[in-house]
Amino acid sequence: MDLALSKEDRAFAEEMRTFFTTEVPADIRDRLARGRHPTPEDVVTSQRILDDHGLAVPHWPVEWGGRDWTPLQRHLWSEEMTRAHVPHPIAFNTAMVGPVIATFGSQELKQRFLQKTASAEIWWAQGFSEPNAGSDLASLKTAAVRDGDDYVVNGQKTWTTYAQYGDWIFCLVRTDSTAQQQRGISFLLIDLRAAGVSVRPIHLIDGGYEVNEVFFDNVRVPADQLVGEENKGWTYAKFLLGNERTGNAGVGMIKNRIARIKRLGADVLERDALLRARLTRLEVEATALEMSVLRVLAREASLPAGVPDPVSSVLKLRGSELQQDASELLVDVLGPAALPYRESHTAADGFSAPPEGAVDAMPTYFNWRKASIYAGSNEVQRQIIAKAILKF
Amino acid sequence: MDLELSDEQKLLADTVNDLLEKRYDPNARLRLLESEDGWSREMWRQYAELGLLGLTIEEQFGGAGMGITELNIVMEGIGAALVLEPFLATVVLGAGLVAAAGSAAQQAALLPGVAAGETLLAFAHTEAGSRWSLTDIASAAVPSGDAWTLTGEKIAVLGGNGADHLVVTARMPDGPLGLFLVDANSAGVTRNAYAMQDGLRGADVLFTDAPAVPLASGGDALATIEAVLDVAIAALCAEAVGAMDRMLWLTVDYLKTRVQFGHPIAVFQALQHRAADMYVSLEQARSMALVARLAVESDDVKQRRKFVRAAKLQVDLAARHVAHEAVQLHGGIGMTMEYPVGHYLKRTAVIARTFADAATLTELVGADGGIVPVS
Numbered sequence: 001m002d003l004a005l006s007k008e009d010r011a012f013a014e015e016m017r018t019f020f021t022t023e024v025p026a027d028i029r030d031r032l033a034r035g036r037h038p039t040p041e042d043v044v045t046s047q048r049i050l051d052d053h054g055l056a057v058p059h060w061p062v063e064w065g066g067r068d069w070t071p072l073q074r075h076l077w078s079e080e081m082t083r084a085h086v087p088h089p090i091a092f093n094t095a096m097v098g099p100v101i102a103t104f105g106s107q108e109l110k111q112r113f114l115q116k117t118a119s120a121e122i123w124w125a126q127g128f129s130e131p132n133a134g135s136d137l138a139s140l141k142t143a144a145v146r147d148g149d150d151y152v153v154n155g156q157k158t159w160t161t162y163a164q165y166g167d168w169i170f171c172l173v174r175t176d177s178t179a180q181q182q183r184g185i186s187f188l189l190i191d192l193r194a195a196g197v198s199v200r201p202i203h204l205i206d207g208g209y210e211v212n213e214v215f216f217d218n219v220r221v222p223a224d225q226l227v228g229e230e231n232k233g234w235t236y237a238k239f240l241l242g243n244e245r246t247g248n249a250g251v252g253m254i255k256n257r258i259a260r261i262k263r264l265g266a267d268v269l270e271r272d273a274l275l276r277a278r279l280t281r282l283e284v285e286a287t288a289l290e291m292s293v294l295r296v297l298a299r300e301a302s303l304p305a306g307v308p309d310p311v312s313s314v315l316k317l318r319g320s321e322l323q324q325d326a327s328e329l330l331v332d333v334l335g336p337a338a339l340p341y342r343e344s345h346t347a348a349d350g351f352s353a354p355p356e357g358a359v360d361a362m363p364t365y366f367n368w369r370k371a372s373i374y375a376g377s378n379e380v381q382r383q384i385i386a387k388a389i390l391k392f
Numbered sequence: 393m394d395l396e397l398s399d400e401q402k403l404l405a406d407t408v409n410d411l412l413e414k415r416y417d418p419n420a421r422l423r424l425l426e427s428e429d430g431w432s433r434e435m436w437r438q439y440a441e442l443g444l445l446g447l448t449i450e451e452q453f454g455g456a457g458m459g460i461t462e463l464n465i466v467m468e469g470i471g472a473a474l475v476l477e478p479f480l481a482t483v484v485l486g487a488g489l490v491a492a493a494g495s496a497a498q499q500a501a502l503l504p505g506v507a508a509g510e511t512l513l514a515f516a517h518t519e520a521g522s523r524w525s526l527t528d529i530a531s532a533a534v535p536s537g538d539a540w541t542l543t544g545e546k547i548a549v550l551g552g553n554g555a556d557h558l559v560v561t562a563r564m565p566d567g568p569l570g571l572f573l574v575d576a577n578s579a580g581v582t583r584n585a586y587a588m589q590d591g592l593r594g595a596d597v598l599f600t601d602a603p604a605v606p607l608a609s610g611g612d613a614l615a616t617i618e619a620v621l622d623v624a625i626a627a628l629c630a631e632a633v634g635a636m637d638r639m640l641w642l643t644v645d646y647l648k649t650r651v652q653f654g655h656p657i658a659v660f661q662a663l664q665h666r667a668a669d670m671y672v673s674l675e676q677a678r679s680m681a682l683v684a685r686l687a688v689e690s691d692d693v694k695q696r697r698k699f700v701r702a703a704k705l706q707v708d709l710a711a712r713h714v715a716h717e718a719v720q721l722h723g724g725i726g727m728t729m730e731y732p733v734g735h736y737l738k739r740t741a742v743i744a745r746t747f748a749d750a751a752t753l754t755e756l757v758g759a760d761g762g763i764v765p766v767s
Contacts, residue, residue, distance in 0.1 A: 003686040003699065004393050072393055258764040273755075280758035281709075284680075284702045287763055291679035298395045314675045383661075385668035390644050392664045 001290045013076045020084035023049055032085035035260070035360035037208075040123075040165045046087045047094075047120040056089045057118045059243070061102050064114045071300040075246060075293065082252030092124040092161070093117045097170040099243055100187065100236050103305075104228035113189070125192065127157040127171030127214060128237070135380050137172070138181040138234065142216060144173035144188055146223065151175075151188060153196075153219040159374075163199045163212040166192050172237055175230050187233035189225040196220070204370075206363035207341065241376075242308040246297060248375055249319035251290045257326035258283055264357050265333030275332060282325050289318055310388035313381040320371035320378060327368040330361045338362045395682065397465070404462055407442060408469035416473040418732040424476050429554070430593045431476040436509050445483055446507025449491065453503035460623060460688045464630035464681065471634025474735055476592060478514070481551025482506060484627050486513020488620040489559045493571050493607040502557060502573075514555035514576075516546040516597050517617075524748045526561075526569075526617060533562035533570050533604060541580070542572055542604040545596065550746075552576075552595035553585035560604065561617065568612035572604035579603075590742040591735070615693075622700045625747055626684035629707045632743050633681045636674045636711050639718040639736045643667060646722055663721060670714045677710035698757060705753040711740035 002010060021029070028042045038046070050056040051065070059074050060066035069077070081088060098117045101109050116122045133140035142155025153173060163169065169190050176184030190197065196219035202211045228236055261279060262269065269276050296311055303309060331338045337354055338361045347353040372378040386392045397405070415435065424432050439445050448463050449455025456462075463484070470479060487506045490499055490513070505511030522528040531544020542562050552558065555576050564570040574581060580602030585595040607613070644667055647658040657663055684703035687696045715737040719726035726733045744750065757763065 001683070003683065003690060003695070004395065006393055009393055255764050258762075259766050262762070262764070262766045276758050277754045280754050280762055281705070283763040284706050284757060285676065287683060287699075287702055288676040288680045288706045291683050292675055294393060295395060295679060295682070298393060311675065314672050318672055318676060379665070382665040382668035385671050386661075386664035389671060390664070390667055392644075392648070392658050392667070 001287070001294060004291065004294050009072060009076065012073055013080055016077050016080035017084060019053065019055065020081055020086045023053065024084070024086045028087065029085040032087065033260075034356060035364065038087040040162075043087045043090060044120045044123075047089045050089060051119040057094050057098060060094075060098055060114075060118070064098075064102050064110065065118050071246075071297045072294070075297055078247060079252040082256060085256070090120055090123060092126045092170075093120060093122070095244065095247070096126060096240050097124050097189075100170070100227060100240050103239065104187075104232075104236050106224070108224065109189070109227065122167045123162070123165050125160050125163040125166035125169040125214070127160060127169045127190070129159045130156060131158050135377055137237075138185070140172055140174060140185065142171065142173050143177065144175050144186060144221065146175070147220075149223050150220045151223055151226070153188070153190065153216040153221055155216050157214040157216075158202070158211075160199075160212045160214045161210055163192065163214055164201065164209070168192055169214060170227075172233050179231065182234040184231055185233040185237075186230050187227040187236045188221055189227065190216075190219065190221050194219050194221070204367060206367040208363065208367060238308075239305075243305065244375070245300060245309050245312040246293045246315055248312070249289055249293050249315035250323050250371075251286065251293055251319070254282075254286045254289070254319070254322050254326050257323070257330065258286065260357070261326065261330050261333050264330070264355065268333050268335070275329070278325075278329055278332075282322060282329060285318070286322055289315065289322060292318075310384055313376075313384040316375060317378050317381040317385075323371050324365075324368050327361075327365040330357060331365045334358065334361050397461070401461060401465060405465045405469065408444070408466055409472070411438060411442065412469055412473035412475065416475065421474060421476065421735075422730070425591045430587055430591065431478065435475075436477050439477065439479070440507070440509030444479075445509050446503075448483065449487055449503045449507050450499075453499055454507035455503065460626055460685050463623070463627055464685050467627045467630035468634035468637075471631035471739070472638045474635065474732070474739055478512060478551035478554065478593070480624065480627065480631075481514045481555065482512050484624045485515040485550070485620065486555070486557070486559055488623055489515060489571060489617070490573075490607065492620050493613055493616045494573075495608045498573065498605075498607060511557065512551065512555045513557050513559060514549050514551040516549045516552060516558045516560045516574075518546060518548050519544065520547055524752045526614060526621070529561050529563055529569060531560070531562040531599065533564050533572055533606075535565065540572065540604045540606060541601040542574060542599045543601055545598050547596045548588070548594055549597050550588070550592065550594050552597050553583060553593045558597065559607065560599070561613070562604070569614050569617070571607040571613035571617065573607055574599065574602050574604045588742060590738040592742070618697065619693075621747055622696055623688055625700050625704050626681070626688045628743050628746060629677075629681040629684045629703050632707045632711045632740055633674070633678050635736045635740050636677055636714045639714050639733060640667070640670050640674055642733050642736075643670065643718045643721050646725075650723075666717055666721060670717050673710040673713045677707045680706040698760075698763065701748070701753050702757050702763060704748065705750055705757060708744035708750050708753070711744060715740045
């Protein structure tokens, strides 16, 4: 949205773009541009490069590698990274556990974890959801019972993204079963290689493997791996989620998907007025979303960190829908070529290679149904709007 | 990035909203709607006194020389109160075209009267066969000596019933689209006045060898018309946002007070979520009204056109959603002439078909590469 940006803002965006497109290896960016998932090595390589240049954790306190940027600058950093097809730093590290440790953790925890978290030397997983605690997160049951210098943890987490690559997991655990739901929860850091931890894959409808169940069977966790105070974990979790005001909109991702639809579907779009109309309405709505993001950012300067802005629910709600619409539109632009399930673009002897997108379009469409379910389902977002804004 | 209003702009918003809140409640509006003129000369005088009619007119012609931001503040208030006076017709379109295309003498002759509330203008462009086209115009202008005469039939001329002067599009002998000033009371001008579907007044206007004066040089006026219409579209976006905002909160308040099954119906989640979706539509529309405002300030004509059109498309679709839901969630009362919400539906439905409709805007924005670049 160049219209809304000052000359300085645009120069900043340009600086970011130049960095991302020159410093991050082209083969990594090329894979992402073609709709492939980054490999774990791609993610770590990219995050190390960012960290080496002080660009992995700009929103952290300056003391721990942060930059004193405005909300708009942080947004432009993230958008330009997406538009350059650079894998983002591991969100569980940089957007979630890092800021919580930096804000509420002991000095010892900060020194032990923050730098390794910024550089992806540690890969964090998130242990919030449980089989019976999804939207109703506060009903979680995984228990940590104090025993000498340790907590003994028993229970199960689920939907744990990339736990298969993870080194550590930050968990919400129940430390007081007698207190009211939110009050008896603590924020605990657990080594995924500790005895009694097991990780089991969940296979998703797109054929991919990105989430897991994580089981804790009498896992002994040193008590100094508690973040902040016991039974204050819900406050820290709310802080963590409140920091995410605009990122869930995914404007950069939507634009990337629109650009790819145009690139791969130029001929079809020329012929098919209905597909063209769908694309145009998607672009227009994405433009509105981008301005809605900028409006939230303009307001953000006046809000303290960790306090959610209920208008963020609009961004998550409409952003996830547009991400989904874009993923579906690519399928429709590809037509029959999208139908066969393929592991790669390699053609059998004598056959022609399928077009770009043939491997990933339909699985991504299926996979992206998750976007309206995770990070507070869209029904939860409507409820937030209804309560916090409309005051029902 | 600076998206916030200045203190002066906030003061303007407060002034407009105060006046309209006091003087333009739904009952007062309903009485005006049913009156002979369909609007209030007294309100028009008040707008003039507050400087609203000269808001965008240059200071040398008696105005305040403000821009699109101030105009949109007023338009949002107009949308919220469903103002019936011919503000868009006179101030935005009429005075806008005279300021953009008129000679210094023409501006000096007309604009001070507009700012003072003494002169009403209207833009006579649309014809039965032109649909949303700016160029598909059959009305013809013929030179005779130093003067011109104009012949043709215009439809749905907003404010055309009461305008003192009409700014008229007509084909010139060698092809280009011309802009002409016609005294609405001169011989050769016949008006068939009516109320539009939203209650605003308009007219069909028949020109039969009507004496006309070219605005300024009289050359091809298309680019000028486009520029003024982009301002008008941005202003309409703001008006629609004002109307949507009011519709949303009318609906929310109604849900909280209407009791059925022993509870205010606001307790029903099915209704809460529909109201939440209305809010989402409103926010997206508000964002695009802002995009339109920024686009109008841009020097890049292609960008300006594309983003203004995109804004109107988004706003029109959002307004349709909000208006339909507002009436539905009100139930039967929303269908009555006496209750305001249906009037908002009517105004936004007319806005959605003013200057261009959603299908046309979709086509136009999509042509020429759309918005997101391929790489």
